[in-house]
Every structure is written in structure tokens, then in C-alpha cells.
Amino acid sequence: MIKLDFMDSRPIYEQIEAGYEDLILQGVLQENDKMPSIRALAMQLSTNPNTVQKAYAELERKGYIYTVKGRGNYVSGNGNLKDEKLNELRDELKAVLEKAEKLGISKDDLTKGII
Amino acid sequence: MIKLDFMDSRPIYEQIEAGYEDLILQGVLQENDKMPSIRALAMQLSTNPNTVQKAYAELERKGYIYTVKGRGNYVSGNGNLKDEKLNELRDELKAVLEKAEKLGISKDDLTKGII
Amino acid sequence: MIKLDFMDSRPIYEQIEAGYEDLILQGVLQENDKMPSIRALAMQLSTNPNTVQKAYAELERKGYIYTVKGRGNYVSGNGNLKDEKLNELRDELKAVLEKAEKLGISKDDLTKGII
Amino acid sequence: MIKLDFMDSRPIYEQIEAGYEDLILQGVLQENDKMPSIRALAMQLSTNPNTVQKAYAELERKGYIYTVKGRGNYVSGNGNLKDEKLNELRDELKAVLEKAEKLGISKDDLTKGII
DNA sequence: GTGGTCTAGACCACA
DNA sequence: GTGGTCTAGACCACA
Numbered sequence: 001m002i003k004l005d006f007m008d009s010r011p012i013y014e015q016i017e018a019g020y021e022d023l024i025l026q027g028v029l030q031e032n033d034k035m036p037s038i039r040a041l042a043m044q045l046s047t048n049p050n051t052v053q054k055a056y057a058e059l060e061r062k063g064y065i066y067t068v069k070g071r072g073n074y075v076s077g078n079g080n081l082k083d084e085k086l087n088e089l090r091d092e093l094k095a096v097l098e099k100a101e102k103l104g105i106s107k108d109d110l111t112k113g114i115i
Numbered sequence: 116m117i118k119l120d121f122m123d124s125r126p127i128y129e130q131i132e133a134g135y136e137d138l139i140l141q142g143v144l145q146e147n148d149k150m151p152s153i154r155a156l157a158m159q160l161s162t163n164p165n166t167v168q169k170a171y172a173e174l175e176r177k178g179y180i181y182t183v184k185g186r187g188n189y190v191s192g193n194g195n196l197k198d199e200k201l202n203e204l205r206d207e208l209k210a211v212l213e214k215a216e217k218l219g220i221s222k223d224d225l226t227k228g229i230i
Numbered sequence: 231m232i233k234l235d236f237m238d239s240r241p242i243y244e245q246i247e248a249g250y251e252d253l254i255l256q257g258v259l260q261e262n263d264k265m266p267s268i269r270a271l272a273m274q275l276s277t278n279p280n281t282v283q284k285a286y287a288e289l290e291r292k293g294y295i296y297t298v299k300g301r302g303n304y305v306s307g308n309g310n311l312k313d314e315k316l317n318e319l320r321d322e323l324k325a326v327l328e329k330a331e332k333l334g335i336s337k338d339d340l341t342k343g344i345i
Numbered sequence: 346m347i348k349l350d351f352m353d354s355r356p357i358y359e360q361i362e363a364g365y366e367d368l369i370l371q372g373v374l375q376e377n378d379k380m381p382s383i384r385a386l387a388m389q390l391s392t393n394p395n396t397v398q399k400a401y402a403e404l405e406r407k408g409y410i411y412t413v414k415g416r417g418n419y420v421s422g423n424g425n426l427k428d429e430k431l432n433e434l435r436d437e438l439k440a441v442l443e444k445a446e447k448l449g450i451s452k453d454d455l456t457k458g459i460i
Numbered sequence: 461g462t463g464g465t466c467t468a469g470a471c472c473a474c475a
Numbered sequence: 476g477t478g479g480t481c482t483a484g485a486c487c488a489c490a
Binding site for chain 4: 252255256312315316319320322323324326327329330332333334335337339340341344345
Binding site: 037038039049053056057067068069070071072073 | 461462463464465
């Protein structure tokens, strides 16, 4: 379902994390859907269970999934998640604008033809 | 002239690099100005000469400074640099927009009140 | 009669255990009342009979229920149970107070508006 | 400086975490003090560096320490930390009170001689 | 079967 | 030296 890119400089666990964030935010995975088991996903991505475990732990901390002991991991509702992601992206946008301003680049030069 | 922030998660060499990029792009340091010696800057920032060396190497690779063997490092002209930086920032901007689009976030929701 | 919350991080057998402890201490289930059969409860909660079995074993160990071989499980009298539970809660309370004291938090700051 | 208790049912990384939370909240370790290196602490506690790493990562996430790449981990200021810990303890206190109330235990019976 | 913790050991980036 | 990531493999609690 998701793919690893070994050329990508991001660590493997972050790629897994980002991949599933997207699947959940896009609604491909819906509330209470079962996540692949840690071992199964590790096999599928030819990586180590500990690496998948790290990604899942992070997804749980961020509220994307929840764990039922002995059963597996499930997708949380994506109610606030989209809003949080929106704020995250807005912050990235602001950061770019600030960098431009600091260098005296006009908003127009920066955004022309893009926005 | 520049300050390190140890709470900043970026590695120290990157902070040095970014600091001098800014000083050069803003025109605080001008063409053919002498850069502080590696040892002097390392002392001043209480960091390792290897770290400063790495930052300078990166600045040279990007065309911000040039090295005169036995003499030191000097600032290059910032002619193309500003254009390159502009393109860099425009690429970052595009990346944010693409991420938003992939999640079905409207351009308006993303930029409202910012741009 | 009791509900499982899969978002709850406690293991399922503990939730079952806690649920029946409450029902018995509150007097909803009275002395010699019959507990649901392990299979029936497992069905009802759509969980594994082993899990219910583990909860029942724990309830028996704590004196909440007793087993009649071949017949099923029954509620014990809740005479001492309430006192034991009270002591348990008092111990939890003491633990919180000790943690606060160790950090130099005054009893007043801790309890203001709560007790 | 901290000790592990192998009888303690909490995982090792949590004990390390809790131990250093206390040292920092009590002011034994002060802002910008250097934490022991991951390897050194692992040796000292005869545990694995990965386990210490997990504890440090959690301490960083909670704002107790910060990492300087290639240098080590340092104690953050404990400004808000004490307030957050106070709220945490107040929440624990509320939880105990609610459990008591649900069982019809009077506040007085619960707190007599303790508070 | 499923997740959580831990060990031993490797390799890398950074200072 | 210092932290970060990853692998291989083990053992445990839980369902």
C-alpha cells in the first residue's frame, strides 16, 4: 500500500509514518480500519519490525491510530487531524514567507505563477 | 556576527552555513570581503574547527565564498545567488502547495490571512 | 452490562475485571447472583473466552466471585470488599501526595479546588 | 545517580525517564547541565544504549532535555515543567476522587488522616 | 497471532 | 566521542 524510497534521505520509520498519515488524511483508510500488523508490514516492506513499531508509536502519539493490546492497531477518527495538518502546512507557508522577507524578496516575486 | 542556537535541532554546521548565506544575500558581507578564519570563528562560536570547515566547504560548493590557498576565504559576488535563492524558496512554496492539494485542502484555506 | 472501550489503553481483561468490581461494589450484582458464563460474556463483548477467563480468575483471587465447578461463577458477599477497596484508594491517594511532596509541591497547591 | 529496580514492573526506559524527571524537577539537575551520554549511562545502569535512547527521546519530547547533535543532551529550563507536573498530579487526584464517588465512598472516609 | 521491551551489535552523521 | 537509525533475534503479556 505504501512504498519506501531508499534514495529518500528521510529515515525509514518517517517514510512509513508519512505514508500512513496521507492514507488516513485522504480517507483511503477510515476510522476503525485495521492497520497491517507490525510483523506483516515489516515483511512487506522488507524492513525490521522494530522500525515499523517506531513508526506506529509515532502515529499513535499524533492521534492517527490506536492500539488494542493483543489485537493490533486501528485507525482513529480523522476529525481534528485534518485541521492540525492544515495548521502545520500553514506554518510551513509562513516560514517560507519569512525567509523571503528577511532577504528582501517581494511577496510578488515569490508567489508569481504559483499562487 | 552570527549566533548559534543549541536548542535548534539543526546541526551546528548548518546553522553557520545559513547564517552566512543570510549575511551575504542581505549584503552585510560584500564581494571580496574576508570571511573570519576557520580557527577564529570556531573559537568565537566555541565550536569545533571541523564544524566550521564543513560549513565553509558547503558555502563554497554553493558559490557563496571562494578560497585562496594560504590566505583564507572570501565572499563571492552575490549576482546569481539571489536568483538561485529565490528559486529555492519558490520550490519550497510549491512543495507545500502540492502537499495541501494531495490532501484536498483548498488553496484558499491554506493561504487565507497569510498571503 | 459492561462496555469495553478499545481506545482505553488498559488490556481488555482488566477492563472486564474493573467493570465487574464496580457492579459488585455498587450492589448492582448481589451476593450469590450468577455471573454470566465465560462463553456468553465473551460472545457479548466479542472477545476471546481466554480473556474473560483471565478476568474471572483475577476477580476470584480478589474475593469478588467464587466458582462452583460445573455450575459457573457466583458473586461473593461484598462485606470486606468495600473496606479493601477503600484502603486501595487511600493508598493511591497517599502515593499522589508523596509524589507531590518529593517535588516540593504544597498540599494546598495540589488540592485547591478539588478537595 | 538514579537506580533501577528490577522488581519494579515498569519498563526500564520508564524508570530512567521518571528518575531524571525527578532530578530535574527537584533542581538537582539545572538548566543547561549536561546529561550523561547515552553510552555512559547505559554502562552505569548495565542496560542497553537503545533503552537509554528511548528514555532520552521521551524526556526530550516532554521538554525536560534537549539534544545538541554530536555533543550530547542537556537539561532544559524547568519553567513550565513544574506547572505541567502539578496539573498531572491534580488529574491523578481527581481520578481517585471520582473512583471513590462512583462507589459511594464519602470524601471524608477517603481522606481522613491523610489530607 | 499481536504488540512491547530489551539485548547485541553495526553503521552513519556530526562535533 | 555523541546521538540516531537499523537489523536480527529473543522473551513476555495479551487475545
